[in-house]
Amino acid sequence: MSCPSGGTGEVPTILHVIHFNVVSGIMPLSVKRAIIMNRRFVRQICPDYVKMGSCESADNCPLRHDSNYLRICPKFLQNICLLGEQRCPLAHVLDPCRIPQCVYFTKGTCSRSGCNFLHIKYPHGTPACQDFLIGRCEKGSCCKKRHIWRGELDLSKTEKSKSVPQSVTKNEDIAKESEQLGSLRNAKVVPDFIPFHISDD
Structure with a gap:
């Protein structure tokens, strides 16, 4: 498929006489303002x-x-x-x-x-x-x-955003598993010495 030479769309025209310096290639400030104003009205x-x-x-x-x-x-x-x-x-x-x-x-x-x-x-x-x-x-x-x-x-943006919550859900699953196994904060401390009593009977 060859590149198009141009469309038949509505092309805005600037209703000003443009004086362009071919030698310097510098566009006068008045021309720049005219282009900006023309774009605003389109x-x-x-x-x-x-x-x-x-x-x-x-x-x-x-x-x-x-x-x-x-x-x-x-x-x-x-x-x-x-x-x-x-x-x-x-x-x-x-x-x-x-x-x-x-x-x-x-x-x-x-x-x-x-x-x-x-x-x-x-x-x-x-x-x-x-x-x-x-x-x-x-x-x-x-x-x-x-x-x-x-x-x-x-649709492509939605597919990219779906990849982010997957890692979040994995972290949540890991957290739930650790809760089921139990936390060390709730565990009772085992004493170093356990007294052993022998009855006389």
């Missing part, structure tokens, strides 16, 4: 719309509903979506900027011929791509970070 992408294709607020949502950020239908990627492009609320396109990595390929168990998911192995500990979590990454398969959906990211 509406963020609605995460509910990206994930489900709809939002409870609908047209009243203060966030942006951009179809170029809409999640690709996972069943479409597996060629098993029965709803079709017209009825399915998710995207039915093979946009490299929105295709996630193949979970089975990362585990070395993908046996699907012509798998539409991203077949890339990342080094251990590679962080998730924040742009992809929002909805799309213009770098596509050339991105150095993991292209993973938020649900899978939360």
Whole structure:
């Protein structure tokens, strides 16, 4: 899968005349301020719309509903979506900027011929791509970070957190066993000398 040259998403433009010094490569302070102000006015992408294709607020949502950020239908990627492009609320396109990595390929168990998911192995500990979590990454398969959906990211975090309580429960079991065996604090001290009495009878 080749790297994308760019998306068709909504790209904010700066409505200012920018004077850039090509020789020095220094951007004037006024241009930097214009870029910062422009970013503030750009509406963020609605995460509910990206994930489900709809939002409870609908047209009243203060966030942006951009179809170029809409999640690709996972069943479409597996060629098993029965709803079709017209009825399915998710995207039915093979946009490299929105295709996630193949979970089975990362585990070395993908046996699907012509798998539409991203077949890339990342080094251990590679962080998730924040742009992809929002909805799309213009770098596509050339991105150095993991292209993973938020649900899978939360699942991996949960699996990591489960490994911590196991050690805690082991320590608790050891403590219970020691209590059953008895504590030395409650044990009676045996005297060094025990008197031995013999009766005259």
